[in-house]
Amino acid sequence: MACTKPNNTFKTLGGGVPVHYDRMNPPFHYGSKGKQFTLAAEKSLENLLDAAFAELWQKCPLGKADIILTAGAFVCKSGQHGKGRAFDCDGIWWGDRLLLTKNYRADSQAYLGVEAILRKHIGTVLNFEYNRSHEDHWHLDTGTKPGFSASSKSRVLFLQMALGKLFGRRVDVDGRVGDETRGAVRDVLEALGLATAAEMSTDNKTDKELARNWMAFLDAAAERGLATLAPPGAGAGAPPTEPDPLQLLARLHDLLKDELEDHPARKEIERAVENFAEHPEIDAVLARFQ
Ligand SMILES: [Zn+2]
CATH class of the missing domain: 1.10.12 (Lyase 2-enoyl-coa Hydratase; Chain  A, domain 2)
Structure with missing residues (x-):
């Protein structure tokens, strides 16, 4: 197929953090520290990724990371990658602490904390629960704008994952908004002081309140999730991470x-x-x- 490779390239993001490719033979295999790489993508995507990672360093107790692991950006194929509008993130290294997307089950709170920040900037985010092929990376693209929509499977999946892992609610992670999910949304938005029960008296109103408060919900999710990335011994000020x-x-x-x-x-x-x-x-x- 015919592809036009974007002229714009980058090899760091979020204010100088090197982007490393980790899909090569050992010692540069998946989940290693990889090897610095020059990626091609549209400037608009690069700018959004820059802003997303810069905010992540600012909100994360571990601060600025050392390496962002990537599986690539522009690739001559159909979809957003072929347009230079998509970036795949495998994980992030802070010193010897690796957040690897494939380890979602064991590291779900940190994973969701990072994803919450990414979602504030990038519209389309496909994650671990989206399908098998996204279990080992976040797919980030600018095909849609950030925000919540009850009809977006990828957004609802994230919502359900966050409600379960960060807010302690029991909800099925099935990508569909039903009574159980809306009940948990009402509880959490109320507990966070973002909306009142009266403002969420119907399903429609609940979805609207969630969409209206989506950025604040992402902030609250990020705060909870990223707290689990606190350096060992950083007791003062860090919220307790002991599960209830x-x-x-x-x-x-x-x-x-x-x-x-x-x-x-x-x-x-x-x-x-x-x-x-x-x-x-x-x-x-x-x-x-x-
Ligand atoms: Zn992708």
């Missing part, structure tokens, strides 16, 4: 769902956990953390 019982229960549900996907006893095990959680005395304890 509701978060522990949500984690257990996630694990069962992921690990027992095709297991014949999955339903039975899930029901047993449900029964335990719904026992009046356990329920009363859990209610204290709602």
